[in-house]
Structure formats: structure tokens, C-alpha cells
Amino acid sequence: MPRPTGHRPPPRPADPPGTPARRAALRLLDAVLRRGLAIEQALDTSTQGLAPSDRGLAHAIAAEVLRRLTDLDDLIDSATRNRLPDDAKARFVLRIALVQALRLGTPPHAAISTALALVDGGPRKLVHGVFGTLMRQNAVLTDPPALPGDVYARIAANWGARVADAACAAIAAPPPLDLTMHPAHDASWPNAPSLRPGHYRLPSDSTVLELPGFAEGHWWVQDIAASLPARLIGGGSGRALDLCAAPGGKTLQLAAAGWDVTAVDVSESRLARLHENLERTGLSATVVAADLLRWAPGFEADAVLLDAPCSATGIFRRHPDVLHRVRPRLIAEMAELQAQLLPRAARWVRPGGLLVYATCSLEPEEGEQQIERFLAQHPEFAIDPILPDELPEGLSAHPRGWLRTLPGMLAEQGGLDGFFMVRLMRVAA
Template structure:
């Protein structure tokens, strides 16, 4: 493995710098300021892309990665920023690094790969000073016996990325910013042009959307927001925290992506009806059902998630019959009028807020989850009365987890029919209604005006009815 000619020259010119790095390594202070954050970022990045470990768990303040939990809050925020940027732009970062090497990194040099990606992400996509990103990446290499011999390469390559940043960004702009396996699936489902637009859309951080108890126009005005076609409110960019906003403490609204708020609105009038919310946590959809006047049973199989659900409902002043149970084992004393099944899925529609998804999941996960969803949907249909409604939804962009699941159930269940969603009832989101009358939102939809982030999560939803 060698650098291209320019980078080799840079490496030769940095011997003095390397000598200083070695001196620092042997000094009494083993860690430079900021080094612990970069070490944690590289370690967590490797866990995501090499071991398919979900990011959320590793960034949990109580049970997360020990290296992350040991950091100050400001360093934790830096780690999150580095990881989000690295994972969102990973194919482009890897292309940038690869373009500066005459030969690829050695096989198995994953730790070195992660150091370079963390350094390049800071230089290309964050406002971290170049010298700091380079210096700390070199220190990372010197601290690791596996990477020490590559410290000069790390120095030269990252310095060149800093010097040629704009040229490099232009060169890699055409590289799709999602894994090849997922791009291929999107192209089959939506066509090449839309697939590439979805890939670009996931680079934009998600907006903050609120579901309000009432007076959407009033809350939009008070919170500097805009009313959405879903009836919710989208906030413009703001400084501060969600709990500090007006209306949070009194439970006037809750945070919920615009797409996630759609399934609970597909039932129509619910006043006085008995509705079961299956897989109910964290409770946003449960709250919508209660707000609509339903008598709600909220089912959740995780004790911790049920606790979170109860806390969220309590803040909003809502009540529901919360039940700790696996839905496969749940036997209601009486059939329900309606059921909401927001099924577990690959979450590929949420990459704007969870950029690790496409690196911690793969085709095999989608196939497995589609099977789980089909079993759950068949079970949900048994829980409603004849004439009862089941809304099936998930936050996957892959038709294998949506349209194909519903098609199989409809094909061999004669007493079930699909109820088409009228596009006319969803002004502003008509393009999300499929020819079959199902909802299919894409991150490219819901274009907003100046000052507001556009897009929404990728979601699928369909209405099924048991025939009388």
C-alpha cells in the first residue's frame, strides 16, 4: 500500500511532525485533549459497520459503550456529530480516501480504516479545524500497535484531504451515499432516478415535527413552525432543547415525525371504539388514538419500553390500558373494533435520524423481518371483530416489508379486504397514495418553504378490514 505521488511528498515533509508525535506518545500524558472522543468514535464506528451493532444502544447515557459514557457531555456531542457525519457520508468518505491511495489499505486493516474515516469526516463535513483532526488521528495511530507504522500515511493523507477539500467533495459528489445493496433494492422498487434522490435526501438531518392536541395554527405561530398536511406542526431550526419549548411541560404536544403520525389517522372516527395498539411504545400513536376518543389498550412486550410508554402518556395527561405481553400470546377477553400494528422493521425509512441503519442491517434482515411482520399481521386480524379495521404500518422503504406482506395476506385470507385511502383526503400528500390505495411516503416528499427542512420518514401503511 502506498500513497499517490502528492501524498508521498506530503508524508516525507512531515517527518518532523511525526517525531513530535512520538515524543508526545512517550510523555507522561498519554492522551491529548480530544483524543478520547476520537478513540471512542472510531471504536463505535467499527462496531456499527463491522459487527452490525445498532448505534442507539452504544450511545445510551447509562448502558452504552463504556468509552462513550466516560466522556464529558461536550465530547459525547462531538462523538455523535462525527458518527452521524461518517455514517451518512461513508461511501463518499471511503471513495475520497481510496482516490488518494495507489494501492488499497491492507486486508484486515479495519482499525486503520476507522481512524481515517473519523479524521476525514471531521475535515470534509464538520467544522473541526483541520490541524486538530489530523493531529489527533496521527495520535490515534501512534497509540495503537496495529496502526503505529501507518502514522505517516495517516498524517499525509488527511493533510491532503484538508488542502484539496473542495476538489475532493466535487469528485465524490456523484457517489451514491448509501450502500450498494440498498441502492439496488431502491432502484428495483422506485426506479433509478427516485432511488438516487432518496439517497441524497437521507443526507439531510430530519426536521422536528410535533403532533398537537389541537389548534395547530396557534402552536405553529407560537413555536415558529408551519402546519403540515398531516395536521401536525414542523419547527424551524431552533437553539435549545425540546423540554424548554412552550407547551411541553403541560403536554400540549409531543414529538412525532409527520410520516409516523399518519397510520393512527387512517381509522376515521374512533370516538367510543375499543382499539388495541400493538407494539405501542414509545406511545406517540397510542396518544393519537386516545386523543381521537378511543378506548385504547396499549400492548408492549418490553418492560422498559412499557415504562417509557406510561411515562409519555402521563406527561400528556392521557390514559390507556397498558398491557405487558407478547402479542402472539395475547388473548383479549373481547375482540376489538380496530387494531393498529406498527410492526418492527428494518427502519430503512428513518436513516435521516438513524444513519447507522443501512450499515447495521442487510438483505437478510429485511427478509427475516418481513416474515415476522406477516405473522404479526395475521395475528392482529384475529383480534378485531367482523367489520373491524386493522391498520398495518412500518418505517421501512422496502416493499418486501410492506406491499408484499399485505399482498400475501390478502391472497390467502378470503374474509379480508383492503380499504383504499382516498388521495383527496390528503392534500399535500397525494403523491404518497399508491394506485392500490396504500400510503407510501418517501424522504423526498413534503417539500417545505424557506427556513424549514423538507422531507419526512419513509413509511408504509395499509388499511385492512375483516368482512362482516
């Protein structure tokens, strides 16, 4: 008598085309929202084995979810009887399906079919039901998007509601692509605006690797705000230190301006990109992998640029993950690290030399407050005020001589990242 084989469930249908990219987007969102990683930090692991086009799609989906997360969750909550936990897989999958249908132009049937492949059982029915309800209701995502409540409150407390509203507008779409030109190849780009000499602004959908001059090293990608700290040092032939240098845009600027540059960063993996950029552009610098709290150059430099580690809240347009993973504790930790690095970097400036301090942060603790405390403790340094002709039209230095860039500035030209920067001179030994 044959042995009973028992009941076997029918084989699961093959995943619809495009599912691997959505599954990678799910991994990216999990890395950011549940584990607190930066999206770029999680990208390689989360998209391993994908074709470049699928890798790009996964990144685009995850980034758009992060731009619209508050509004997406409001939609989901409006269509569920009991609120889903923030970390529920069904919520994550619904975010992915909805952002495709409502923002990325994916037909609803394709958005939901690839999303359902990411869940099983009861959550699968829930995802299908909520998505269908919202589609029948003609749900929309409003413009501008809403910031997370705590982020909006923090920006408004520091800079006012008008700047916080401008930050909402700034996350609505990816920002333009900014290029800094190699001085030996500074040919104009047709129809591309230039906010400063040697800088051009291209549409956000430009494909970097396909642009003319990339392989030849004629330019590198660098937001206009990120290009200003090295511009404050200007040209020279002496020794310059670029501290916390990776991925290397400022190193390239200093080397192109004639400086003998030593570039230091603690991350060997990030320094690999700096090496690649130096090779591509034909520029040279001494590159050192070291912890600045333990390393010393053995010489006094004519110019020191400290682009200090920070919360990175100023670059949320390009990295919307910071809106959701940066908390007051991280801001405080970064401010404490900056308070250690700044006086250490100051020791390496020769009398009469320059020290430029910069952070891509919107937090006063990492900018204005940091410098006021440093100057009170180091009378051998004084602010060398930033001059109007050193800045793009539409920006101006603070009366104290430093520069603070904020959401809403240069909005008609496409905006810029949030930065603080100040140029100091060592006026005594």
C-alpha cells in the same frame, strides 16, 4: 551497585480536549459497522460517562460519517497505496477526522489532533499522512452523497433510479424536526409550517428539551409519515390496540383521540419511554410488555394498529446506520415475522372494526407484497381506501387504496420518512 532500570518510553502526552467525544464516536461506528447494531442501540454504552454535549457531539460525528461513508472511503482509498481493510482502525479514525474537517466545520488541526489520540504506532503515522495529503489536495465531499452501491441498486430496482437519486439527496443533512400536538394544547407555532392539522415542522437543529411546551407535555416528536397510521384510525371511544407500540407516538395519538388504548411491545426498555411520554402528556393507556406471538388481549377491539417490526430502511434520513447494516437476509427475516404477526393481529379485530398495518420500510416484501398475500388468505378483510383529505397535500393513495411514501416526496417541504400503510376493515365474522 545500583540495579539497571532499563529503558522506559517517555510518558504519552495527555489527550487533546475533545478526545473523549471522538473516542465515543469511534465506538459507535464500530458497533454499527462491525457488529451490526443500530446506532441508538449502542448510544448509551458507547457514550457512558460523557457530558450531554459530548454525547451529542459523538452522535453527530458518527451519524455524519454514516451519511457520507461511501464518499469518505473513496477519498481515503485515493490517498493510500494499498487499500486499507474495511475494519481497519486507521480507516475508522480517518473517517472521523475527515468528516469533521470537511463537513462539520472543525479546523483541520483540531480534527487531526483528536483523531491521532485514537491510534498508536504505524497506524498513527498512516492516519497523519493520509489526512495531510487530502488536506493539501483540497479534498471535498460532493453533494449529494453517494448511497452504498447495494442500497442504491435495491431502491432503483424497486422504485426506479429517480427515487434512488432522491434518497441520495435525502441523506445529505439531518431532516426537520416534526411535532404532533396534544389536542388540548394545539397552539400554532410562529413561522412553523404545518403539513396536517395538529402537526408542525421545525428546523433540524432545534433542541427538543429546550422547546416550549415539552415539559408540560403539549407535544411529542413524530415524523409526519409516522403520524399518518394513527390518523387513519381517527377518533373513537371504543377499544384500540396499539401493537409494537414503543416508543409510543401512535399510542399518544390514539389516547388523545379518545380511544381506550392497550399498548403492547416486547421491549420493556422501550416501553419505559412510553411510560415517560404518557406521564409527560397526561394521557392514559394500558401498557403491556409481551411477545405478540404468545400474547392475546382476551377481547375483540374496534381498532387495531400494527406498526410491525421491520428493516426500518424508510427512516434512513434520521438513522443512517440502516444504510450499512440492513442486508437482504434481515429484510427476509422481518417479512417472515410480519407474515406471522399480521394474521394474529387480525383475529383481535371485531366485525366492522379497523386494522391498520404499517411499516417504516422501503421494501415491497414488507408492504405491498405482505398485504396482497394477507388479503388472498383472509377474505373477511377488505381495503378501506385512504381518502385524499386524510393526507398531506402532495401525497396520494395508490389505486389499490394504500399509501406508500418514498424519498423525493414532499421534498420542497423537507421530505418525509419512507412508509407503507394500509387500512383494512373486517367485513365478515
